[in-house]
Amino acid sequence: MGQENPRVPTSPGLDYDELFRSVFDWELYCDSTRSSSDQTSSSSSSPCTSSLGRNSHRDLPSLITEIQPFLDHLSLDRDGSGYLTMTPGLSPDHGERTSSESFGQTPPELIRGGSTSPSDHSGSVFLDAADEGPYRRRPQVSLEEFQAQDDKWTYPQPQAIPSKHTPPGLPTSHPDCGVCPHCRKAFPDHSHLVCTRRTPAVAPPVIRHVADVWSPNPAEERRCVDDPRFPTAKPRDILIFFTREPDAPYLRASVQAYHSQNGLDENPRNAAFERDRFPSYAELQRWVEAQIKRERSNHFEHAVQNFLLSYSEGGYDLPKHKLVSKVHTMNCFFRIWKAPPFTCCSSSNKFSHVPFTVQAELRRIAWKALVSHEHDILKLLEECLAQQEPLKPRERMAVWASLWQLMLMYRELVLAHDSYFMRNPSAARDPAVAMPYDTLFNVFFPLIAIFYHCQFKTPKRLEMPMDWLKESANPTGSSRIAKIHQFSKDMMDARKGFYEGIQRSPYKIDERLSLLVVSHELKKLSTKRRSKPAGKSKGGSCDDG
Numbered sequence: 413m414g415q416e417n418p419r420v421p422t423s424p425g426l427d428y429d430e431l432f433r434s435v436f437d438w439e440l441y442c443d444s445t446r447s448s449s450d451q452t453s454s455s456s457s458s459p460c461t462s463s464l465g466r467n468s469h470r471d472l473p474s475l476i477t478e479i480q481p482f483l484d485h486l487s488l489d490r491d492g493s494g495y496l497t498m499t500p501g502l503s504p505d506h507g508e509r510t511s512s513e514s515f516g517q518t519p520p521e522l523i524r525g526g527s528t529s530p531s532d533h534s535g536s537v538f539l540d541a542a543d544e545g546p547y548r549r550r551p552q553v554s555l556e557e558f559q560a561q562d563d564k565w566t567y568p569q570p571q572a573i574p575s576k577h578t579p580p581g582l583p584t585s586h587p588d589c590g591v592c593p594h595c596r597k598a599f600p601d602h603s604h605l606v607c608t609r610r611t612p613a614v615a616p617p618v619i620r621h622v623a624d625v626w627s628p629n630p631a632e633e634r635r636c637v638d639d640p641r642f643p644t645a646k647p648r649d650i651l652i653f654f655t656r657e658p659d660a661p662y663l664r665a666s667v668q669a670y671h672s673q674n675g676l677d678e679n680p681r682n683a684a685f686e687r688d689r690f691p692s693y694a695e696l697q698r699w700v701e702a703q704i705k706r707e708r709s710n711h712f713e714h715a716v717q718n719f720l721l722s723y724s725e726g727g728y729d730l731p732k733h734k735l736v737s738k739v740h741t742m743n744c745f746f747r748i749w750k751a752p753p754f755t756c757c758s759s760s761n762k763f764s765h766v767p768f769t770v771q772a773e774l775r776r777i778a779w780k781a782l783v784s785h786e787h788d789i790l791k792l793l794e795e796c797l798a799q800q801e802p803l804k805p806r807e808r809m810a811v812w813a814s815l816w817q818l819m820l821m822y823r824e825l826v827l828a829h830d831s832y833f834m835r836n837p838s839a840a841r842d843p844a845v846a847m848p849y850d851t852l853f854n855v856f857f858p859l860i861a862i863f864y865h866c867q868f869k870t871p872k873r874l875e876m877p878m879d880w881l882k883e884s885a886n887p888t889g890s891s892r893i894a895k896i897h898q899f900s901k902d903m904m905d906a907r908k909g910f911y912e913g914i915q916r917s918p919y920k921i922d923e924r925l926s927l928l929v930v931s932h933e934l935k936k937l938s939t940k941r942r943s944k945p946a947g948k949s950k951g952g953s954c955d956d957g
Contacts, residue, residue: 612863613794618856619782621848622825623839624775625832626750633772636684641670647686652770653755654703656763661702665691667770683767691774693781700744712903712910713820717743719813719899726892732810735792739814742785746821748778750828789818793863803867809876809900815864819925822857826921853921861928871936876900908937 624630651662666686685691704717720740723730730736754774756766765771796803796811803811829849833840840846868874878900881893911930914922 611794611797612790612859615790615856615859616851617783617786617790618822618825618848618852619779619786622852623829623832623845623848624779625825625828627772627775632768633775636769636772637776640673641684642673643668643670645669647689649759650766651757652766652774653757654751656755661699661706662757663691663695663699665689665770667767682769684769685773691777693777696748696774696777696781697741697744700747703747710902710906712906715899715902715906716813716817716820719809719896719903720817722892722895722899723810723813726896730810731804731807732814735789735796735814736810738785738789738792739817742782742789743817743821745778745781745785749775749782750824796867802873805875805877806880808868808873809878811867812864812876813900813903815860815867818860819857819864819929822852822860823921823925826853826857827919830919830921853924857921857924858928861925864929865932869932871939874933874936876904908934 624633627633645668647666647668649664649666652665653660653662666689667683668686669683671682701721704714704721707714717740720736720743723733724737724740727733753765753771755763756770757763766774826849829852878897881897911934914930915926915934917923917926
């Protein structure tokens with residue numbers, strides 16, 4: 413480089429483009445990439461180099477001729493009008509694609525008013541894409557267009573077609589977010605509560621998480637059941653009753669006195685079930701069933717229990733038999749879990765309350781069964797939605813009674829919580845107690861009630877004929893079929909009085925039950941069913957009928 417290149421022109425009117433072409437031996441470079449021997453040749457003696465200096469501008473490769481225009485295009489002083497077409501996702505169609513893929517219900521006033529939202533949190537593609545390059549370029553859009561696009565992404569528009577994220581078998585044709593027209597019309601003051609996207613299978617179960625409001629001392633019960641025990645006497649056989657009535661059904665059990673690990677709290681109540689003779693689920697269920705059969709009442713709640721018991725004993729070939737059996741079994745263990753202290757009778761025919769630990773063990777067994785059956789029942793209710801069509805006439809009574817039994821149990825659980833909070837005001841401020849209760853009252857119970865509403869929301873669906881039972885009866889099961897038919901009639905006769913009592917009740921859970929179920933059903937029962945137009949479609953969603 414110390415010597416002047418003889419090929420470089422030295423005239424005052426030197427063209428720098430020509431200078432570049434004279435210095436850079438393009439063809440020699442190309443040849444060197446193909447053959448290593450060419451790299452050893454001298455650039456000053458290369459004929460290609462000499463001829464390159466004499467070539468015209470138009471004969472050079474495009475890579476050389478387009479370098480300068482490309483650099484000019486990158487100039488910061490140039491107009492950025494072509495920027496939108498260079499960057500994927502910045503075309504006007506991009507906003508339409510984004511809004512169609514998003515979820516949500518846009519408040520109408522935001523669309524009409526053209527309001528703006530905080531762009532820093534809206535994830536605007538305009539801003540994100542502009543920051544990707546080394547220099548920020550201003551998109552060629554107006555402020556109004558930018559604000560409208562920002563609103564669409566921050567408050568996504570409703571979709572006209574069902575989303576792929578909508579759970580299969582959703583009981584109504586809800587949009588992905590917001591309140592659907594049917595719920596707004598049917599429940600104008602509580603549409604936000606009833607318009608849910610949850611289905612029973614994804615509903616949060618409550619038995620596992622709610623407080624044990626029926627126990628006089630939950631902490632002591634847990635300690636007695638969980639701590640190790642050391643027997644101190646031989647087992648004794650006892651009979652356990654729900655009540656002190658001598659002819660009441662009993663549970664035969666074997667208990668044994670014990671002391672705890674530290675041996676400091678021996679007292680007469682320290683007796684528990686013999687380790688190898690715990691009562692089974694089947695024994696406990698038969699015990700409760702015998703108690704149900706013994707009770708005499710014309711109340712709606714008792715008629716529902718009798719129907720479920722008779723239906724579960726009627727045979728597996730009955731419609732929705734699995735659902736009915738699960739709900740009936742859950743009710744049996746629910747009665748054990750909520751029961752006051754049981755009565756026991758020893759071999760000396762003396763009646764007394766069962767030992768505290770025995771009561772705690774019975775309640776623990778029942779609680780575990782409740783947790784398991786609640787999960788199974790929610791999955792069975794999901795199967796009702798998977799049918800994607802209204803219940804068949806022969807299925808209606810079984811599902812109707814099962815749903816009412818569920819609502820009655822959870823209603824009783826809410827009432828027990830309310831009484832518990834009155835006795836223990838501080839518990840209402842304890843998040844461990846208040847939050848599961850809030851889920852029960854504001855999420856789970858409305859979900860079951862709205863599920864019921866969607867299954868029986870028209871007068872036609874409330875018609876539950878039982879004539880098919882006579883057709884399916886066989887000589888060996890005729891007596892059971894007769895009981896099912898009789899108890900179904902008892903339910904229908906008692907429901908109106910029960911509904912009217914719910915409407916008069918001062919309890920908040922009954923106000924909610926009346927709002928979501930009872931008031932609507934009473935209107936349907938008092939209105940003669942009108943024939944539908946011939947062209948009206950039939951479906952399982954909440955917006956038909």
